[in-house]
Amino acid sequence: MITTSDLTKTYDKTVVVDNVSVSLPDAGVTSVIGANGAGKSTLLSMISRILDADAGSVAVDGLDVFNAPSREIAKRLSILRQETHMTARITVREVVEFGRYPHSRGRLTEECVQKVDEAIAYCDLGEFEQRGIHELSGGQRQRAFIAMVLAQDTRYVLLDEPLNNLDMPHATGVMKLLRRLADDHGKSIVLVLHDINYASVYSDRIVAMKDGVITADGAPESVMNADTLERIYDMRFSVIDLDGDKIAAYFR
Numbered sequence: 001m002i003t004t005s006d007l008t009k010t011y012d013k014t015v016v017v018d019n020v021s022v023s024l025p026d027a028g029v030t031s032v033i034g035a036n037g038a039g040k041s042t043l044l045s046m047i048s049r050i051l052d053a054d055a056g057s058v059a060v061d062g063l064d065v066f067n068a069p070s071r072e073i074a075k076r077l078s079i080l081r082q083e084t085h086m087t088a089r090i091t092v093r094e095v096v097e098f099g100r101y102p103h104s105r106g107r108l109t110e111e112c113v114q115k116v117d118e119a120i121a122y123c124d125l126g127e128f129e130q131r132g133i134h135e136l137s138g139g140q141r142q143r144a145f146i147a148m149v150l151a152q153d154t155r156y157v158l159l160d161e162p163l164n165n166l167d168m169p170h171a172t173g174v175m176k177l178l179r180r181l182a183d184d185h186g187k188s189i190v191l192v193l194h195d196i197n198y199a200s201v202y203s204d205r206i207v208a209m210k211d212g213v214i215t216a217d218g219a220p221e222s223v224m225n226a227d228t229l230e231r232i233y234d235m236r237f238s239v240i241d242l243d244g245d246k247i248a249a250y251f252r
């Protein structure tokens with residue numbers, strides 16, 4: 001389990017994550033939703049120790065994230081950041097191999113090669129694996145970074161807007177893949193999504209943030225209703241039931 005206790009981040013006296021105490025489960029798919037600036041990336045960045053907290057703590061399987069050795073955390077938790085800048089001229093396969101670094105420290109084992117192959121296949125990157133990362137389209141590059149995180153093969157997989165730049169078939173493919181990782185491999189997937197319908201259809205739980213605090217938290221059925229969504233986003237929604245899933249429309 002990942003547990004945050006009173007986690008807080010402040011920039012220039014503005015509190016952007018405000019005393020957040022939340023537990024994320026050992027397995028399943030948890031989607032984090034909320035408007036731009038709500039604090040989603042800041043929360044995930046503190047959980048994964050990319051960012052220091054101003055107050056509070058994070059424990060991953062009981063390990064204090066801010067004090068445990070980085071490698072111990074990296075074996076348990078991986079993160080796909082919202083913005084991934086990689087300017088080096090390296091191939092897709094080399095990017096995915098980076099994901100093995102906490103395990104291999106640069107010397108790939110047979111298991112590493114297998115995990116890299118699997119991740120490349122899962123993300124439909126076979127035809128690009130020897131291509132430079134700078135020679136891909138935005139969506140292909142995004143898939144390479146998702147493959148890197150998958151190759152790390154951690155129990156907790158945090159993804160900040162993994163569907164960025166993806167076309168509908170690949171976005172759906174990624175959501176199905178994440179669902180499978182949770183169901184068949186027992187992983188805990190925590191992802192930030194702006195497409196609330198993907199959150200509704202593929203998650204076990206939706207956590208909504210607004211102004212640095214969690215304002216709704218529960219099964220998709222409990223969050224995906226017009227009133228709750230209006231409170232989260234300050235706009236009107238219509239929610240319909242489609243084959244047992246709640247689907248929101250919000251174009252007007």
Ligand SMILES: Nc1ncnc2c1ncn2[C@@H]1O[C@H](COP(=O)(O)OP(=O)(O)OP(=O)(O)O)[C@@H](O)[C@H]1O
Pocket residue numbers: 011016034035036037038039040041042043082
């Ligand atoms: N380095 C920084 N310095 C000052 N303010 C920052 C910094 N990083 C983030 N913020 C502010 O903190 C708030 C939360 O940002 P965060 O990136 O967590 O939002 P988000 O929910 O991920 O939004 P988005 O959906 O746009 O990615 C925003 O108001 C943002 O402007």
Ligand SMILES: [Mg+2]
Pocket residue numbers: 040041042082160
């Ligand atoms: Mg963000």
